Amino acid sequence: MRIYIALFLLLFADIVFAKDEVYETKLENGLQIIVVRNPKGPVVYHSLWYNVGSADSPSGASGLAHFLEHLMFKGTTKFPQQSFSQTINRIGGTQNAQTSQDATIYWQIVDKQHLPLVMEMEADRMVNLVFDEKVVEKEIDVVLNERRMNIDGSSTGKISQALNAAMFWNDPYGKPVIGYESEIKEYTGQKAKDFYEKWYTPSNAILIVAGDVTLDEVKNLAQKYYGVLPKKDAPLRNRLQEPTHHDITSKIILRDENTRGVFVEWDYFVPNFLSAKNNPEKMKSLVALNLLQIILTDPTYGCLNELLIHQQKLAYATGSSYQGLGVSSGKFAIYFSPELILDVEKIEGIIQGILYDLALNGPKEDQIIKAKERYRLSVEYQKRNLTGLADTLGDIALLGFNYNDYRLYDEILDNLNTKDIKEAVSAHLTKNPAVQLYSYPDRTK
Amino acid sequence: MKFFITLFILCSSFIPAFGFIDGKKIYFGNKIQVAYAKDTSSRIVSVNMLFKGVGARIDPIDQEGLGWVAMQAMIEGGAGGLDKQAFDKELSKLGILGGIQVSIGIDNIFLNFECPKENLNKAFEFVKVMITNPTLSIKDIERVKRILPPGANFSNADETFVAGKILRKKVYGNHPYGRLVATFEGMQSINKEDILAALKNRLVQEKLLLVLVGDINESDIPAFLEGTITNLPRKSEQSFAVPEKSIAEFDGAISFIPKDTPQSGIAFAQKGLREIDKDFWSLSILNKIIGDQGFRLWNELREKQGLVYSIGTSLMIQEFDALLAGGFSCAPEKVADSITEVQKIWSQIQENGITETEFQDAKTSIMGSYSRYFTSSASIADLMTNCLSDGFDIDYILKHNEIIGKITVQDVNLIAKKYLTPEKLSFVVVGRPEETLSKFLKERQSDIKTTPVDKN
Numbered sequence: 001m002r003i004y005i006a007l008f009l010l011l012f013a014d015i016v017f018a019k020d021e022v023y024e025t026k027l028e029n030g031l032q033i034i035v036v037r038n039p040k041g042p043v044v045y046h047s048l049w050y051n052v053g054s055a056d057s058p059s060g061a062s063g064l065a066h067f068l069e070h071l072m073f074k075g076t077t078k079f080p081q082q083s084f085s086q087t088i089n090r091i092g093g094t095q096n097a098q099t100s101q102d103a104t105i106y107w108q109i110v111d112k113q114h115l116p117l118v119m120e121m122e123a124d125r126m127v128n129l130v131f132d133e134k135v136v137e138k139e140i141d142v143v144l145n146e147r148r149m150n151i152d153g154s155s156t157g158k159i160s161q162a163l164n165a166a167m168f169w170n171d172p173y174g175k176p177v178i179g180y181e182s183e184i185k186e187y188t189g190q191k192a193k194d195f196y197e198k199w200y201t202p203s204n205a206i207l208i209v210a211g212d213v214t215l216d217e218v219k220n221l222a223q224k225y226y227g228v229l230p231k232k233d234a235p236l237r238n239r240l241q242e243p244t245h246h247d248i249t250s251k252i253i254l255r256d257e258n259t260r261g262v263f264v265e266w267d268y269f270v271p272n273f274l275s276a277k278n279n280p281e282k283m284k285s286l287v288a289l290n291l292l293q294i295i296l297t298d299p300t301y302g303c304l305n306e307l308l309i310h311q312q313k314l315a316y317a318t319g320s321s322y323q324g325l326g327v328s329s330g331k332f333a334i335y336f337s338p339e340l341i342l343d344v345e346k347i348e349g350i351i352q353g354i355l356y357d358l359a360l361n362g363p364k365e366d367q368i369i370k371a372k373e374r375y376r377l378s379v380e381y382q383k384r385n386l387t388g389l390a391d392t393l394g395d396i397a398l399l400g401f402n403y404n405d406y407r408l409y410d411e412i413l414d415n416l417n418t419k420d421i422k423e424a425v426s427a428h429l430t431k432n433p434a435v436q437l438y439s440y441p442d443r444t445k
Numbered sequence: 446m447k448f449f450i451t452l453f454i455l456c457s458s459f460i461p462a463f464g465f466i467d468g469k470k471i472y473f474g475n476k477i478q479v480a481y482a483k484d485t486s487s488r489i490v491s492v493n494m495l496f497k498g499v500g501a502r503i504d505p506i507d508q509e510g511l512g513w514v515a516m517q518a519m520i521e522g523g524a525g526g527l528d529k530q531a532f533d534k535e536l537s538k539l540g541i542l543g544g545i546q547v548s549i550g551i552d553n554i555f556l557n558f559e560c561p562k563e564n565l566n567k568a569f570e571f572v573k574v575m576i577t578n579p580t581l582s583i584k585d586i587e588r589v590k591r592i593l594p595p596g597a598n599f600s601n602a603d604e605t606f607v608a609g610k611i612l613r614k615k616v617y618g619n620h621p622y623g624r625l626v627a628t629f630e631g632m633q634s635i636n637k638e639d640i641l642a643a644l645k646n647r648l649v650q651e652k653l654l655l656v657l658v659g660d661i662n663e664s665d666i667p668a669f670l671e672g673t674i675t676n677l678p679r680k681s682e683q684s685f686a687v688p689e690k691s692i693a694e695f696d697g698a699i700s701f702i703p704k705d706t707p708q709s710g711i712a713f714a715q716k717g718l719r720e721i722d723k724d725f726w727s728l729s730i731l732n733k734i735i736g737d738q739g740f741r742l743w744n745e746l747r748e749k750q751g752l753v754y755s756i757g758t759s760l761m762i763q764e765f766d767a768l769l770a771g772g773f774s775c776a777p778e779k780v781a782d783s784i785t786e787v788q789k790i791w792s793q794i795q796e797n798g799i800t801e802t803e804f805q806d807a808k809t810s811i812m813g814s815y816s817r818y819f820t821s822s823a824s825i826a827d828l829m830t831n832c833l834s835d836g837f838d839i840d841y842i843l844k845h846n847e848i849i850g851k852i853t854v855q856d857v858n859l860i861a862k863k864y865l866t867p868e869k870l871s872f873v874v875v876g877r878p879e880e881t882l883s884k885f886l887k888e889r890q891s892d893i894k895t896t897p898v899d900k901n
Binding site: 036040042043045089091092093094109111112114299300380382384385386387389 | 484486487488489491503534537538540542559652659738739794806809810811812814815816818819820821822823874
């Protein structure tokens with residue numbers, strides 16, 4: 001009997017997921033704190049997430065949020081000029097920052113003993129940033145260069161700028177995160193400063209620390225460095241609304257001398273997770289969209305992949321993605337690269353057919369099991385890194401979700417069945433796509 | 446005495462408490478060295494397999510590249526009756542999303558992959574099949590022989606890289622460490638039998654160091670390896686010559702190899718130390734102060750004089766020898782001045798040592814960056830692999846910062862005096878001949894080569 005029990009425990013231990021240790025709290029000035037305990041070694045991930053991104057940039061100053069992210073490395077009175085980066089280098093750490101349409105994130109990975117120092121510096125630049133017009137001028141050139149490299153000089157950059165512009169007619173998601181060249185040239189220190197003072201405040205930020213730390217440790221340090229910053233409310237986001245598209249599909253054709261293959265993408269408007277807050281039924285249909293990405297185009301089990309790449313050999317790449325973790329509308333994308341340019345229509349017909357079949361009959365039980373397995377596997381792969389779970393929790397925390405919602409998502413996923421996916425496809429992916437993009441190599445040049 | 450005690454206490458505050466400490470080294474089947482560490486944050490296990498001493502250095506003289514071709518042909522052609530695509534798909538079904546990565550260096554062969562714990566036994570079964578039953582079609586073998594590994598490919602390589610390779614050849618001569626992982630000439634005669642023999646003799650239990658990091662216990666390990674890794678050949682049927690120790694020769698000369706390029710590439714080197722050598726960490730601090738961004742060479746040649754865009758040094762370590770080597774690229778007319786500056790700084794440090802600030806900065810950075818190894822199970826596995834392969838016990842990982850914490854500026858200055866050899870610092874310049882440079886080389890009576898860069 002005893003052996004039996006031990007054996008059972010061993011088997012059970014094999015399938016149970018590693019336990020997450022996640023803690024959440026808030027300072028009086030409104031700074032939200034998330035601690036992901038992960039005692040791999042004496043190292044911490046310290047990250048500060050501002051709930052403001054490029055889509056919140058003022059009209060006529062597209063990309064200003066991204067420009068401010070650059071200026072955040074230009075120094076305060078206490079840590080002047082390059083000393084932020086120099087200090088991180090000196091202590092053997094690593095750091096960077098990212099701006100998206102909805103968020104701006106600053107992060108460092110340092111030896112645990114240096115956590116107080118990075119907190120002190122990060123808290124300092126939340127309120128004490130210096131705006132020097134000379135530095136601003138120089139940095140405008142840096143951003144213009146970055147834009148030339150990543151948008152104007154890159155086919156994927158051009159594609160993504162064109163896709164977003166066609167998808168969002170009025171919503172600021174239609175503009176590139178880095179901004180338009182003519183508007184970048186008009187940035188001033190004052191514009192950046194106004195934006196900074198408006199949005200950079202403890203109540204509009206989330207501090208996420210992962211590593212060999214406890215909630216108490218982090219909270220005490222955060223109180224010392226961030227807790228002394230004044231409480232100040234950030235304005236409510238006031239995004240321009242997207243008008244109805246009257247079921248119109250915009251077709252974009254791009255000819256680029258720098259691309260070799262053909263690339264086709266379809267984008268559909270779908271709801272975002274924010275719209276499903278406290279609405280489990282709706283949430284189910286969005287979780288279904290997440291699973292659908294895997295069912296369609298997982299490299300090993302995706303049905304589009306299997307059919308188009310392996311069986312019929314019509315395409316050499318397929319993919320799909322559900323972007324639902326934003327403030328503005330969600331988007332579901334399906335894309336492929338055909339082996340031959342002549343096969344584009346044939347492939348489109350096959351994709352259409354698969355979508356209708358899924359809307360009518362749903363996926364097979366086996367497809368769902370495999371897709372759930374793949375999803376859980378990807379979560380496990382994320383968690384093997386110090387930053388994996390922390391970043392996922394950051395993404396959802398920006399939208400006001402917490403760790404419980406994360407677990408709830410898991411539960412919904414566990415119970416998802418054929419009917420749920422069938423209904424999600426039928427509701428969201430049988431209408432016309434909002435955008436169809438065709439990128440061809442330009443052979444005229 | 447009192448001074449020493451305070452110093453020790455001060456340093457001990459740097460000693461980190463490692464969370465993953467539950468790791469150890471065991472022997473499996475009396476032959477296989479296995480080390481594991483328990484990391485419960487995920488059910489993905491990171492696996493490293495290092496086959497020690499069977500890298501390119503044991504390739505026959507007339508088959509430079511045998512190890513490389515064997516590894517490439519093994520992974521590129523599928524195994525166990527499956528073609529590459531089907532084989533990769535089976536790996537993916539097991540949850541091995543990154544595939545099995547294989548690489549070969551001068552000393553060792555290295556395999557690594559990541560896999561969910563519950564499929565580890567099957568994963569090792571696939572590793573076994575890959576090693577013992579690879580497809581090796583003639584077509585795949587011939588295709589592989591047309592590709593050079595990145596570290597031995599001179600086409601498209603920048604001049605500094607080329608200069609570095611030539612310098613290695615110069616200081617190591619015919620010793621295996623002067624060789625490249627592969628050459629086209631060497632690969633030419635390799636056939637299927639050679640590859641099969643190489644796999645059989647190199648990927649053997651006796652040479653294996655296996656490192657596992659994930660949510661595993663010692664008691665799990667037999668089930669992973671039994672019938673899989675234990676079915677690999679136990680030992681090589683061939684015996685391989687062990688390279689001689691510390692044979693590098695430094696004449697302090699400047700060798701010039703003409704090549705028509707806008708920028709000239711310069712490499713330089715003197716004798717270095719290996720991790721296992723007594724003064725390694727002091728020299729490692731010194732190396733940082735000489736050659737890292739924001740320190741001596743960088744500040745003088747780049748920031749102050751604008752001679753170079755980038756310059757750096759590093760300790761290049763092999764099993765039996767090490768170099769303290771560096772490189773930079775600059776305009777042809779600045780080569781002479783740049784070399785003079787490097788030599789000057791080398792002498793200055795050798796004679797006058799380093800400052801307390803430089804010392805503290807270098808030490809803080811080395812100790813601080815060490816903890817970044819602990820950001821993923823894969824990098825923890827790499828750290829353990831390096832540590833054991835260098836001949837240390839696993840607890841060396843925990844002692845690392847303690848050891849560095851105890852080093853003083855006096856220690857480093859002693860090392861600078863003892864090990865830096867400005868007069869023997871050897872240079873290789875690859876670039877366009879230029880007037881000031883010709884004059885400079887003549888003055889230094891340097892050894893001017895007219896042979897162009899290697900055919901590779």
